[in-house]
Amino acid sequence: MTPASPFVSDVPAAEAAAAWRAACADAGCPQRVDGVRVPVGDAVGRVTAEPVWARRSSPAFDSAGMDGIAVRAADTVGAAETAPVLLDDFAVVDTGDPLPEGYDAVVMREHVHHTGGRAELRAAVPPYQHVRSIGEDIGATELLLPQGHRLRPVDVAACAAAGAVELRVRRRPVVAVVPTGDEIVPVGTEPATGQILDTNSLMLAAQARELGCAARVHDIVADDPAAITAAVRAAAAEADLVVLVAGSSAGRDDYTARVVAAAGTLAVHGVAVRPGHPVVLGVVDATPVLGAPGYPVSASLTFDIFAAPLLAALEGAAPRERPTTTARMARKLASSIGSDDWVRVRLGHVGGDVVATPLPRGAGVLTSLVRADGLLVVPSGVEGHHAGERVRVELLRGLDEIGRTIVAIGSHDLVLDVAASRLRAADPLVTLASSNVGSLGGLAALRDGLCHVAGSHLLDPATGEYTLPYVDRLFTDDVAVVRLVHRDQGLIVAPGNPLGLTGVDDLVRPGLRYVNRQRGAGTRALLDHELGRRGLDPARVSGYSREEHTHLGVAAAVSAGRADTGMGILAAARAFGLDFVPVAREPYDLVLRASTVDDDLLAPLWDLLQQDGFREHVEALGGYSCAETGRRVR
Amino acid sequence: MTPASPFVSDVPAAEAAAAWRAACADAGCPQRVDGVRVPVGDAVGRVTAEPVWARRSSPAFDSAGMDGIAVRAADTVGAAETAPVLLDDFAVVDTGDPLPEGYDAVVMREHVHHTGGRAELRAAVPPYQHVRSIGEDIGATELLLPQGHRLRPVDVAACAAAGAVELRVRRRPVVAVVPTGDEIVPVGTEPATGQILDTNSLMLAAQARELGCAARVHDIVADDPAAITAAVRAAAAEADLVVLVAGSSAGRDDYTARVVAAAGTLAVHGVAVRPGHPVVLGVVDATPVLGAPGYPVSASLTFDIFAAPLLAALEGAAPRERPTTTARMARKLASSIGSDDWVRVRLGHVGGDVVATPLPRGAGVLTSLVRADGLLVVPSGVEGHHAGERVRVELLRGLDEIGRTIVAIGSHDLVLDVAASRLRAADPLVTLASSNVGSLGGLAALRDGLCHVAGSHLLDPATGEYTLPYVDRLFTDDVAVVRLVHRDQGLIVAPGNPLGLTGVDDLVRPGLRYVNRQRGAGTRALLDHELGRRGLDPARVSGYSREEHTHLGVAAAVSAGRADTGMGILAAARAFGLDFVPVAREPYDLVLRASTVDDDLLAPLWDLLQQDGFREHVEALGGYSCAETGRRVR
Known part of the structure; x- marks a missing residue:
């Protein structure tokens, strides 16, 4: 396939890899490194x-296999408990000693009685007993x-x-990583707005080294076809594989496909893999070239899927394999029928089962790979999986480690991060992994057996009570509720509070742009409650239907000027250097099944909540009170 | 436990590790490296x-999530297929570009029609469509x-x-490896009889490096307590863990326990682990000391079991885990009830099942670890496993690789090694793994579903026919038989044939020391046949009951002077520089189930047998004919 088309195709992964191999062979790429x-x-x-x-x-010689004495087996014939044989002719030997000339068996030290320089045996030994033979x-x-x-x-x-x-x-295959893009700046520099740190090169070079290759990262090349061509040729001259980073799609500044087509052979442009679709596979100057997409998840997976097998083949070795396990899908997962979907999943050992919860699927969300315990490949032709379906997952963490992981799903709070960090510091085997789906989502996950604890701060507008009314509605069996912390909620506002907001009453001010949290989030319930008790109609809050999924998301929207305010916690405001107008102090609780309170898995967490050092750390964050931390409120 | 006792105890592994940790803490060893x-x-x-x-x-800024145009969502309200909206105010953006000031959504390139400088949209877009938010x-x-x-x-x-x-x-933990023993010489020297190459230090240092540690191998120390003490103290001064190799038992020259007890704390001497029993765990100068046994399997496993978790703890990380799988036991496995038994197993994917075949269990048989696909731990308290029982196995090779492995069990021949080597050279994904249990053992293994092919050269004394009569007796279903090679069998004799042996008739010569093969071996059947047709009574052959399990074992016995002659193949005689008196030319066949002849797994093997290069290679070995190689004889 030459020249480059302006569109990106959807070649199945196996077919793409075969086309690349064929193009490499045609272009005279070496099959193996020297x-x-x-x-x-x-x-x-x-x-x-x-x-x-x-x-x-x-061993290169016959030797004693035990500590004891070397004997001639023939001399021991007839020895028995009742008829010991006394030997004058023997040699004391230790394990590993060459069997002395003339002897053909060894008797263990424990079975020999020495009496006056003679060895007494009470059992006959066969020839070559306890002798390690040459070549064993x-x-x-x-x-x-x-x-x-x-x-x-x-x-x-x-x-x-x-x-x-x-x-x-x-010899180690050499991988040359060539970053491209006008907006790319090296790691270690302070990026201006619009600039992006070259973290992909760091990652791809490390992936190559993990496979036993030598990796060289070249200077960043501008979005200029001539410069890219020169860089690829220079890299090809000294490498066994060139990885050209970004520019692999078909945008205005995407030159990879055109450069490869002009300078060599373009074998594939676009594969039926998500993330990783706009990949370029080709050859320049008898060197394979992988054009990796710039989105970090795409870049990483593309390397795994296409570069790793090629590098293993260059070494003449089997590619490395990830171990797999079977897990139960936490929820329904839809997948595009036309491509292989590489879904990052969190795994938890809950109620005797390994449960897989999909992580965010965006190609730009590298933390979805960082936090993943496994990879679930939904192949082209499969529309997805039902909740509860058993699926095969490639493991990124060991199953033992996963078994020692406390899975928290629900509302997120910085205190959970602090707890995770302190638990690990005390015991490297303990992990607290939290996923943020809001308070109600967490309670539903707990009910469905997907997590050990659910973080909740869900206000019931009818009773003014937090969390417990919801627990009564959702659960039929016994549930325990442990207080984690009290925390301040308020309006996150731009530095200096330029609009002079004083509280919830100001949210109906005309022209004010609010950013809300998603349905089921405790913070949204709090807003509804506060509006309700003031008799304010949510429809009067401009931006009420605009949803962010985290406190930090709300703060980011305010920070970027996309919104004037949103409700959140003090820590989120501080994270972005924003100001904060307090609205309410609320309890944030951990909900779990009563039958699991005494599980070994959770013991370190309950211990931690009692520690002064932990409480002081949390209160020093600002906006938190630990007066009731660790108290079982149900 | 101080001082050193003259006997080695049997402390359970977990208890031993805990005692070592406690001794390290008491002696002030750092809990973590800096x-x-x-x-x-x-x-x-x-x-x-x-x-x-x-x-x-x-991302550090809001950016375009797609190639297309940035718009104000409000400007697109009302756009529809039948009512396109024409925009003057938009900006062309590529994926990753910062969202230009004043715009709040992105429309994909594919959904925009440009007409005279204006952008035509046929659908309204919601705010923040295809915008990657800051902090996403x-x-x-x-x-x-x-x-x-x-x-x-x-x-x-x-x-x-x-x-x-x-x-x-x-920082990387530093492991000091201190080899000890008068008989130990460095790798790279030519060992004299009784000397042993220091391969353990090479291995243990590499194991430490595999865990991310720095490793230093010290000079070999003689069996002298003062010298060992000085070496341990010097190593302890610069390392986070000292591994003292050999001398950990209670023989005359075993000083490890005594040295550790005198110079520091001896926490454990002897664990209930096989291989690995005589291990020493202690502390010297606030540095943990592992006294590893000198048998290589013991040394390697001891490092895995005791050193690896300690090194992970020093880094504050979870220890690495091996993936596991479930396999079916190929045969009954007995295990000592008093200790954890670490059994090396070969794994094969046969008939839709993963089958585990135990390898030799001696602590000195390092090739049992080299050839192992997995480790089966039979814990203390368990007497073993029945044939066919499902067991959990720690994997040392990937399951995919195991799935591409042709499992050959039966008589061994060098030609199988040549085939294994050439198959791998052609395709790194193909493995031919052969285990040597003799011809009859191989046919039984094939019948029991434990292997893909069985190598056999079994002579039926009644008919004078090879292999086929046995196949008829053992199998009820269809079996295929493919000729691998014809080969010469003969008497292996010392160089120059000093006893002037001319053939089987000479084996009854008084005083001649014969070494035989085990029951079920084809070579033994050949001897029986040759004796039978001469009317010679096997009882007249001195050494008829002395059994070796391989051709090389027979040759080794002759080479070491333990026997004057034994029957075997020319290649085995050549391996030890011995002479050879031909007796018979016999066919060596591969037996397999007829239903599997066309399996993809076996195709590369059948291809190989047709290749001239392979046949020339085999005939060049001497003693082989490939005239019928690859012919299906049934």
């Missing part, structure tokens, strides 16, 4: 370039390892025992 | 020493990563996006 000889001790992690045949046997481990000339084997510590030790001093292994 | 600040790009693989809070939001990925002040997190490429990219330029991570 072999090099390295000392056996330096070969761990490298791939054998030739089979390793044993040059010598190991490795026989000279046998195949120890095939070529294409990635060497582990035990492998190199065995090779050395078999007489190898050096091994012929593949 | 934190150091490193550039974010160098932090991959390291463990966070403090939580990472987001310093800035990402990361909100300033939120907890990005807790401490105790091992950083991956995506993590460092997210940290950099959140404003981190450096990260505070734990």
